[in-house]
Amino acid sequence: MDTPIVPEAVAEASIAVPLRPPGLWRQGWYRFRRNRGGMLGLGLVALVVLVALLCPFVAPFAPNDQSAMLRGAARKAPDWVHLLGTDRNGYDVLTRVLYGASTALAVGLGAMAVASVIGVIIGGIAGYAGGLTDELLMRFAEFFMVIPVFVVILAVVRLFGIVVVGTWLESIPNLNLMTIIVLLGCFEWPPIARMARAEFLRLKHAEFVEAAICIGTKKRDILLRHILPNALPSLIVLVALGIGGAILAETMVSFLGFGDPKAVSWGQQLHFNYEALKVAPWAVLSPGAAIFVTVLGFNLLADGLTDAFNPRLRR
Template structure:
């Protein structure tokens, strides 16, 4: 190779380095390698598909009691009724399908409320620090020790009595909305603690100091610089909380405090547990649906934990 050829090769521009992978892209690559996380994602997508498409494919309406006439109540599974009928003559499969939207509405609605409150309280406490941090964290600790179920059951029972013969009695799904609101209000404390920890870790990072130097406002620093970098850790705890909210609503429904206008898996257990010996399919089916839903979100949270662990290897 001549000196002229070497010089021509030396003058060629060097290839640009590959851009660094974003935290979300790295996390997704790790997540796809997690069998636990992928199994959780499949289960969650199954529940979501059932909630979205299922009501259009259900063999019977949720409140259709025509199976009471043929084949009758507590009928075993058959080709017409794949999961049999319950003690009131409803088709178990149809009621199971119509219960999926209720479960997701509770989980997503309650955790949306909890996320907004938790991020605001935890983010403000972590960013300001000092006395503000101390006061807000003691307020958060107070919500951690409140007996959530006792308060929810008491409020729902009192509400049911207070709205009798009032215009609120005709409001559709009022009890369900109150349950979602209460679960969200009493579930924000763990999110606030996680948000505070992330904001304490991130507020002194170099990119935050650079934003301050160029005159960024506190709002811009909080919501454009710190919060996006704290979201991966928050997504994990929110996914875990969705499963917890679904389980909480199922327990409330099983105790007989659910919304009678809504089809809930917990209420299906409540209405059919006495017939467990003669018609076990009516109780085991909603119990299995609750188990699959909660397991799916828990496995999804485990996979997200592994995916966004900064010490994990790509």
Template sequence: MSEQTFAAVQTPSSTPVRRPANGVWRQGWRRFARSRTGMLGLILVLLVVATAVVGPFVAPFDPQDQSAMIDPGAKAPPSWTHPLGTDRMGYDVASRVIYGAPTALAVGLGAMSIASLIGVLIGGVAGYRGGLADEVLMRFTDFFLVIPMFVVILAVVRLLGVAIVNTPFESVPYLNLGVIILLIGMFSWAPIARMTRAEFLRLKHQEFVEAARCIGATSADILFRHILPNALPSLVVIIALGIGGAVLAEAMIGFLGFGDPAAISWGQLLYFNYEALKVAPWASLSPGGAIFVTVLGFNLLADGLTDAFNPRAKS
């Protein structure tokens, strides 16, 4: 045996283990680009993102400015001055819908960031360790799967909600936007954890993981450099679905009247204008359409990602 061959055998760690993650992403993007459903969802999501970023700079009115109210023009129909009409208070509906886009994206991305962090951590440990740790963590995950999120949110509103005076005789509690994001995130991680566990169980015995283990890679290195990058394609799909679900959950909280009044959201616009649905339907249909487009965009995006990264599921 030559010295070079002997050195290569004695120091196998000098040869990096090739991981298929980059190839999976490249092939997945090619299949995604051919998916009409996925591209339509991507266009809708980019439209919402562009509205959230650029919209506040081009909105015709400041939604919180009292000067934007036109007293004789409350519930005014759409016009050149107000493309989507005005609500029951006389505010410009188009401006308020535009300013609601950043709130929707902040809730969706913030809540799913929290859910992803918790879900990947618990599911990854359960799938990689197995045994008793897997059993305990999965039963803990099942507990969060069956908890009704909105019942818990209503209880938190009663316990931690800040009361604002609505009339001289009653007060209405509400939740801060940060608390809403935290609650949605804390009750949305269970599906991500189960998906992560399934992916880790599938990948931990693959050849490239066994090769990394043979050359002395640590458990953290195997988890974060070898298994997790290859599990991300499947996780991205469920996270994209979760973002749409988080946006819808925040809209439902706002529609129930528990949203943060300091943050303009589409759910609150529905809450303040649903009583005038017969008189001024544009004030309710506009934020409802914005919620529909946003949730539909993320759902179609998730469908396209499913076709891209799991082509067998389509067939």
């Protein structure tokens, strides 16, 4: 005999359980995965990060090993001992390229961390407060945008390098590199501030923000828990794009001889070996290729994030 169907069970089974709509980040990741350029950029960035983390374990020589010069093997062509050859100072090119990845990431991430903090604070205050505060802060940002950043960085690095001689600051490791990172961050924040201002202006009139105001939520919680998380996708795009720019800026500073002599960077490799381009091209092409791959990766990643979090593509 068939089991009788209980009406209550039929009614409960017919009720569809509502699915939770995907969040902003989940939707962005779904669109990002469909972007081939963005995924390629993510792969290149992941490769650079992996190299930076594993370089102490996979590098064939120490970063400051100049034993090849003692053997008369400076500017030696690639072979089984030195896979990418040696440079004019007797350094193993492959080792210096691997260790240069950590320096490049430190510069890019450090500079954009400083720029992000300054930009979000100034842009957020300008966008949420509005009025005269908005005007003054945006004029302040425009002042920084017209300053010849590169010239100022070169002058400050050179002056600071002279001032610290003979002081306790001279014993700080990679002091010049940290100075370059801070200077890059202090001059790269205006685009982030302008984007943060636009997002805060848009979001402060959103329904969920007005609802939070009606129930008496504090301004600090509104800014940090409601507006800022929804403004982050647009800001992350600028940060990813700025990382590649910061790496290029540090490369140019080091190429001109103003970099940190104690740090291993791709710009310094170009500085010491560009004159021997015809004699030992491997010493220049290798760090140049590393710079190209790293900057290309962050630029493609930024393009993919733009397509993923562009408000015009949201449904």
